[in-house]
Amino acid sequence: MEIISSLYPFILDWLDLVVRWIHIIVGIAWIGTSFYFNWLDSRLDREVNNEKIDGELWSVHSGGFYHINKLKGPPTKFPKELHWFKWEAYSTWISGFALLIIVYYLNAETMMIDKQINEINIFTAIIISITFLIGSWLIYDYLCKSSLINNKILFSILCFSLATIASYSLTKIFGSRAAYIHVGACIGTIMAANVFYVIIPSQKNMVNAALANKEPDLKKGLAAKTRSIHNNYLTLPVLFIMISSHFPFTYGHKYNWLILAIISIIGASVRHYFNLRNQKKYNVWILPTAAFGMICLMLYVSLPKINTNIDQDNLELISFNEVNNIIQYRCGVCHAQKPTFEGFEDAPKGVVFATAQDILNNLSSIKAQSIDSDIMPPGNITGMTEAERNKLKIWIESGASINN
Ligand code: HEC
Structure with missing residues (x-):
C-alpha cells in the first residue's frame, strides 16, 4: 500500500505523459481529417461530364494516384464498408477531459486555485469547471437552434462576446493558466458535441434515408453543415490555447482574457482567409492585417516591460x-x-x-x-x-x- 501511495505522484506524471500524447495524436487526426475534407470539397473539379457526379479530384500522395469522386446523391449500390470520421473527435474530447482531471482536478490546489484571485475549495473549483463545460455547450446549442443562426454576423458577434465574458469570468475564478485551459476545454466540448449531437446524426440520417430509398432530412443536413463550419473556425483559437502554456506572457498578463480574445480573432480571421481562398475569393489583405494585429499585440504586451531608463x-x-x-x-x-x-x-x-x-x-x-x-x-x-x-x-x- 505504502509503495502505491509513494508511487502516486509518479503515476500521475506518467498518466499525464501518456494521455497528453494520445490527446495530441487523436487531435491531429481529427483536425487533419477536418482540414482535408474542407480542402477536398473546395478543390473538386465540378465540371465533370457525368450527371451523377458532383465533382472529382485527382491527387498524388505516398506512392500512388488517388481519384476521388463526390456523388450528387447517394450511391446506387452501397459499398461493403463506409468509413465514418467520428472517433477522432470523441477520443480527442475524452483524452482532453482525462487530462483536465489528471493535470487540474487532481492538483487543484496548485493548478486551478489561486488564493489571490479567489478562495474557493477544490470541490467548488471542480463543480465550476464542469458547469462551464456543460453550460457553454447548452448556451451555444440553444443559440444555434434559435432564429439568430440566420444572421451570421449577429450570431458570430454574440457568440464571441459570450466567449469573452466566459473567459473574463474564468480569469476571476481560477488561476490564469487554468482559466485559459478552461476556455479551450469549453470550445473543445462545443466542437466534439457538435460532432456527436448534430453532425453524426445528420450523416446517419443521410445513410438511413439512402438505404430506405427516401429523401434525407434537409434541415439536419443544413444544421450539420453550419456546425461543421463553426468547428472549422474554432480550431485555430483552440490550438492556440493548447500551446499557450508555453507562453506565460499571454496567460500571465493582467488582461489575459483580452489577449486571448484578440488572438482568437486573429486566428479565426486567418482561417477565414483560407476558407475564402478555397472559394476562389482572394482577400489577401486579411493576412497582413492579421500580422499587423499580432505586432500591435506584441508591442502592447512587451513595451511596458522594457525598462528604458534604469538609473x-x-x-x-x-x-x-x-x-x-x-x-x-x-x-x-x-x-x-x-x-x-x-x-x-x-x-x-x-x-x-x-x-x-x-x-x-x-x-x-x-x-x-x-x-x-x-x-x-x-x-x-x-x-x-x-x-x-x-x-x-x-x-x-x-x-x-x-x-x-
Ligand atoms: C508549490 C510548488 C511550486 C512552487 C513553490 C514554485 N513552483 Fe515553479 N512550478 C511548479 C509546477 C507544478 C510547475 C509546472 C507547471 C506546468 O506544468 O507548466 C512549475 C514550473 C516552473 C517553471 C517552468 C515553466 C515552464 O513552463 O517551463 C519555472 C521557470 C518555475 N516554475 C519557476 C518558479 C519560481 C521562480 C518560483 C518561485 C518564485 C516557483 N517556480 C515556485 C511548482 C512550483
Whole structure:
C-alpha cells in the first residue's frame, strides 16, 4: 500500500505523459481529417461530364494516384464498408477531459486555485469547471437552434462576446493558466458535441434515408453543415490555447482574457482567409492585417516591460545572497532535487534552483514566471510578496551578479 501511495505522484506524471500524447495524436487526426475534407470539397473539379457526379479530384500522395469522386446523391449500390470520421473527435474530447482531471482536478490546489484571485475549495473549483463545460455547450446549442443562426454576423458577434465574458469570468475564478485551459476545454466540448449531437446524426440520417430509398432530412443536413463550419473556425483559437502554456506572457498578463480574445480573432480571421481562398475569393489583405494585429499585440504586451531608463546609480544594490534566500524560500520547496512540498516527488518540469548556476541558467524563465507575471509560485502558495518580486526584478535588471 505504502509503495502505491509513494508511487502516486509518479503515476500521475506518467498518466499525464501518456494521455497528453494520445490527446495530441487523436487531435491531429481529427483536425487533419477536418482540414482535408474542407480542402477536398473546395478543390473538386465540378465540371465533370457525368450527371451523377458532383465533382472529382485527382491527387498524388505516398506512392500512388488517388481519384476521388463526390456523388450528387447517394450511391446506387452501397459499398461493403463506409468509413465514418467520428472517433477522432470523441477520443480527442475524452483524452482532453482525462487530462483536465489528471493535470487540474487532481492538483487543484496548485493548478486551478489561486488564493489571490479567489478562495474557493477544490470541490467548488471542480463543480465550476464542469458547469462551464456543460453550460457553454447548452448556451451555444440553444443559440444555434434559435432564429439568430440566420444572421451570421449577429450570431458570430454574440457568440464571441459570450466567449469573452466566459473567459473574463474564468480569469476571476481560477488561476490564469487554468482559466485559459478552461476556455479551450469549453470550445473543445462545443466542437466534439457538435460532432456527436448534430453532425453524426445528420450523416446517419443521410445513410438511413439512402438505404430506405427516401429523401434525407434537409434541415439536419443544413444544421450539420453550419456546425461543421463553426468547428472549422474554432480550431485555430483552440490550438492556440493548447500551446499557450508555453507562453506565460499571454496567460500571465493582467488582461489575459483580452489577449486571448484578440488572438482568437486573429486566428479565426486567418482561417477565414483560407476558407475564402478555397472559394476562389482572394482577400489577401486579411493576412497582413492579421500580422499587423499580432505586432500591435506584441508591442502592447512587451513595451511596458522594457525598462528604458534604469538609473544605474539610483539602483538599490540587491545582493545575490538576498535573492537566493527569496528563491530558496519561495520556490525551493518545489524546485529542488528532492522537493519538500507535499505531493511533489521531482522538481516540476525539471526546474531546480539548487545552485547559483541553476538560477543563472533559468533567469529568463524566472523572469517570465515570477516577475513579468505572477504565475509562479502557483496560486502564490508560498506567499511571495510584491517587495520580493521587485527585488528579484532589480537584481536581474542590474545584471544578475552572483558575486556580491
Ligand atoms: C508549490 C510548488 C511550486 C512552487 C513553490 C514554485 N513552483 Fe515553479 N512550478 C511548479 C509546477 C507544478 C510547475 C509546472 C507547471 C506546468 O506544468 O507548466 C512549475 C514550473 C516552473 C517553471 C517552468 C515553466 C515552464 O513552463 O517551463 C519555472 C521557470 C518555475 N516554475 C519557476 C518558479 C519560481 C521562480 C518560483 C518561485 C518564485 C516557483 N517556480 C515556485 C511548482 C512550483
